[in-house]
Amino acid sequence: MSVVFNFSWVRHGLLLLGAILVGLVVFCAVAASIISPYSPFDLDVTLMLQGPSAEHWFGTDELGRDVLSRTIYAAQISVEVALVAVGVGVIGGTVIGVVAAYFGGLADIVLMRLMELLFSFPAILLAIVLMASLGTSILNAMIAIGIIFIPGFARLARATTIEAMQQQYIEAARAIGMSHLRILIREILPNVVTPLLVEAAVAFAYAVLLESALSFLGLGAQPPDPSWGNMLNTGRGFMAQAPWLSIVPGMALFLCVLGFNLLGDGLRDMLDPHLRD
């Protein structure tokens, strides 16, 4: 009994930790201009590659910019990209998955084969291909990452829709003359939302990671805009002299991804009746 109780306490503790980490990242993103001690763009060549000090807690980079301020501002870009990308993925995936499941037949076959085609590419490769064709900009990075998410959400939405459609109240809704659109929105969508919400939290972590990877490769945020990815890329060149240049954005990235993952797992456990208690 007490073991079970402890387990659920640990699980909710992790959910809490995830929420705190995510909250911290989101807070940094929203309040970046207020809480960061310096502008992320101010150069001061006399202060190049300074170690951590009372003035610059996390030191300065190769152009004398405050690393802490840049890390905080980078959270803004990460959250923004993740938000838009997950939004694109959830909306696109839900529409495609629900339509495929509801209408079935040819629509199902064509849409889901298309999703499998997208799925068959490694995510980062697909992102690079999309960025290459769309052009490098932060907006295109959002779209590219969003497109990568669509197949996953589409499959999930399709599976939940198929399950919901076997319910008799869908047939009853048809029997009172509801249109397809009304059935989809009023009867099916409420069933699909919960699992998608959980998946979205996990996708958030992945989006942050992908954005950093793209920025690291020079395809995402463009200098001088700070992003954890391009900060890591710069830091790579000074690993021996100034390890904080890599460690700080690396830790920020790690904590952010950890936070979203814990939040996603915790939400799933909380919302899944099979895992409750």
Place this chain on the structure above:
Amino acid sequence: MSQPKPPVEGLTLDIKHLSIAFQTRHGSVTVVDDVSLNIGKGEIVGVIGESGSGKTIASLAVLGMLPRGARVLEGSVHLSGDSLLDQPESYQRAIRGDRVALIPQDALRALNPTLQVGLQVGEPLTLHRGISWATARKKAVELLRSVELRDPEQRAVEYPHQFSGGMQQRAMIAMGLSTEPELLIADEPTTALDVTVQAQVLDLLRDIRDTHGTSILFITHDLGVVATLCDRVYVMYSGAIVEEGPVERIFSNPSHPYTRGLLDATPRVHGALTGLTPIPGQIPLPDARPVGCRFSDRCAFAGAECRQTPPAVTIQEGHISYCVKALELETEA
């Protein structure tokens, strides 16, 4: 389609020579075979048969809601003179829930668990009468009261799981009545209910017929329910109608061996204490029916003449049996 015949005046539902087949990998399988059935205004007509006899599929055809893979091969369906088959989806949608309402077997599963009952009961009105949600909600309370639900104001804002089985079925009936349809299709609406609640729901259906003149198509496998509620009855076996007639006639003079078998397999209070007689064998699969009369392989009276398609034998005005030996059986009974 065979050439459509003009529908008979005064009939609410007129099904003529309806055949429905499922397309499968092994070809086409006929599940409803040349079924003709009609319901007059204000009449309660039972369709009785075992699972798989095609009674539910036939009723879904009336609603234009055949499952995927099922197709009407021929026949016609008229609702108060308006043809229902070969109509665009939008036309059928306008009929469903407005002029024809379905009362399903399992009311709990037919109600959306995430929506208040009142909203669901009023929903057909918002769909077909274009009234506002607020008005529909008020109407829903009246409807719930009309199906004798206590404290309808409170019930309307509750969720389906807060209702008992009988209350859920009443709510479904209230929903069905909201648009005052010409025809109610009740697909085993009392099967999931216990006997006392079942009797109340049957009383309610009869009241509805008496006050609104609603015609009711009652699908069931329960002979007792047919005896208490219906005016006329159609007995279906393996996709076809084997006997039809007024309820008293069917019960007193069953003229098809299958109907007799059904009655012998039903317990009765005043019956002889000889035990029940089950019908031997099983209902044949649609692609493995015997040649000629499809009941012949289970029939105690079957002979060589049963290998022909059985004729329609009129025993009496309105009482028809599809059996070569119908008249012998009738006198014997």
